[in-house]
Amino acid sequence: MRNISDIIEQHLKRIIQESPNGSVEIQRSELADLFQCVPSQINYVINTRFTVEKGYIVESKRGGGGYIRIRKVKIVSKARLQELLTEELIGESISQGVGHAIVDRLLEEGLINNREAALMKIATSRNVLTVEAEIRDRLRANILKQMIAAILLR
Incomplete structure (x- = not known):
């Protein structure tokens, strides 16, 4: 329930x-x-x-x-969405919760499927990125930016 x-x-x-x-x-x-x-x-x-x-x-x-x-918020273009996500929301560092919320948004908008969302979340989870928090959040930001660029440019 x-x-x-x-x-x-x-x-x-x-x-x-x-x-x-x-x-x-x-x-x-x-x-x-x-x-x-x-x-x-x-x-x-x-x-x-x-x-x-x-x-x-x-x-x-x-x-x-x-x-x-x-x-x-309506998506005007993939280029604008990429800019918004990578430069304004992700920045240099991002927490797991915020990163996963961004992945959920991509899924909700139909830009990725369930399998891609699951893979993105696993690749950026703290269970996989087993380094100190500051480095982990910076690494997560870089991984997410590259994944988003690859998705939005296809």
Whole structure:
């Protein structure tokens, strides 16, 4: 059985997908009431499931008429995606969690298949890159950049 975070995530993704502008504007308390959970559960889902690495931009306005807006970032071109991923998101060093989130985004966008995603995650996991953390994160960044370049240039 899926947990409440998965259900909330799927609900928001469905709304975003059905939206003509690829976004959803919600009030945290209303969503919490809908799913009969605490508002902090909504925060958790938004902060962990709708990140830049996963292709989303989250904006919020606090106060009485406050809202949370989640937008799906559209891929303009493979070249722009490669630039965004390798230069802006990956940089010189990247953690395993962020690296795997980027791989998940490539899979979700249909740019790689399940097998390629699994191979990318294994090749960049801390179980394979058994060196000290600083070197591991730099090595992971280099490996991911090369893999992304190879995928997007095919």
